[in-house]
Amino acid sequence: MQNPIISVKVNQNEFIWDKDNDIFTFDGAPALLFWDSAIELFMKTIEEISGSDVSSTVFESTGFRMGQLVSSYYTDKYDIVDILNHYSDIYRNAGWGKVKIDYYSFEEKKVVIHLKNSWEHRIFHSMDKTQAGVLLPSHWAGVFTELFEENMWYKITRSQLDGHDYDEIEVFASSTTPTTNIHKLARQKEQHYINELEHKVEQRTAELTELVKDLSTPVIPVLKDILVIPLIGTFTDERIEELTLKAMYEFSKQKAAYLLIDLTGIKDFDEMTIHGLQRLIRAIRLLGGNCILVGISPSLSMKITNSGVEMKDITFFSTLQHGVEYALGENGFDIVERKNRK
CATH class of the missing domain: 3.30.750.24 (STAS domain)
Structure with a gap:
């Protein structure tokens, strides 16, 4: 009888298919596998419904919180130095592309990450995007926010979409958070609607003024x-x-x-x-x-x-x-x- 549980270990990462219970796990946690085209469709749909500015904030918030989740999961298994050493294997084995922690300093609260052929780059390249994505950079900001126990944010200093060999992301201590960005976006939207309303009111007032002039x-x-x-x-x-x-x-x-x-x-x-x-x-x-x-x-x-x-x-x-x-x-x-x- 065929074994209902299939286990594959890549470096220190373990993938298990439990066919009887219909569960796939990655390092002991339930996981999913998706084609790039499915994730591309998912991202396109969000952008189509929400617009580019809203979807960008959504992706940043999602990536950041995912990064915090990943770090909190692995800090229960390894110390910080081991995690940094294993991150390249973890993300490559999960299909997220080649990851290299090029520089990190606990004292400076600064990290430089190199990403090559990441799933976000593959999807953006397929979509003919000219600007790098924000989900993975904010993801790494979330990773190191959890590891350094201090809020971190990111800056994209190089992008494969611009012809570089890799994406370079600098992560640093910052007061910027997904929450502040959400509030900022909400205020911008609110101000936009206020401006539109004021314009309509002014236009309507001008029309009514002319009408009053004619009638009076x-x-x-x-x-x-x-x-x-x-x-x-x-x-x-x-x-x-x-x-x-x-x-x-x-x-x-x-x-x-x-x-x-x-x-x-x-x-x-x-x-x-x-x-x-x-x-x-x-x-x-x-x-x-x-x-x-x-x-x-x-x-x-x-x-x-x-x-x-x-x-x-x-x-x-x-x-x-x-x-x-x-x-x-x-x-x-x-x-x-x-x-x-x-």
Whole structure:
């Protein structure tokens, strides 16, 4: 009967296939075997769903924590010096490529690792990537964070993708951690969304402002040569300026003779508004037209009188109807009531 357990020892690493229990172990821990193409598909999917910046942070965090896991597993079996001596065999035998600890110093808290033909390089080369991956460099930062009992981070100083014979990774003491990078990415994303929202708000505000301008000061053709502008709400210097420009433009465009300014909807008729109307009246006169103020209530009449602003030679009416009738009369027209037909 064939032995249901197959054991293969490569250097000091042991691979065991327990066929009865369907378990494969590597140095006593359950393990998996994957093709490079399967891992490539896995990484591509993460990048496709998350985007390059998010996936990069995910790979860094994953690699770093995997490195801590590997070191914690082997520190229970060997001392630190033996682990460093055996790392090349461990990673090569696991299919991770050639690993060489080129330099390490416990005092400096510094390590230089050379990687050649790593699985990450093979996959990135297959994907035609031009920038080195981050999972294995951060993995080694996690390895030595556990071994040195101090937070370590990494820097890629050479890359096979750039034509070098190997990837060179420098690992050093640092305050950078996967957690800080995750928080940094979250803040960047948050700021990006805030900027987008602010842009949309500004754009929408501009659109609404233009709409309000059009609705708040419409220029309405009433009859031949007669235009009406109903004023609504409270006026600022900016609104008065916009009103004047719009009135002058429409007055010239329509070739009108009379502009009736309806004050019925004015809420706060202060001295600034009165001066603004005076400027508008002068502007229309320069265009050869006449302004008539309509919708003058008793309280509004008192405000104009008490303002001290010179408003002589300006025609006033209490209602829009009286103003229209006056303008028609000045134009040589009469409003005649039709007799009921029998």
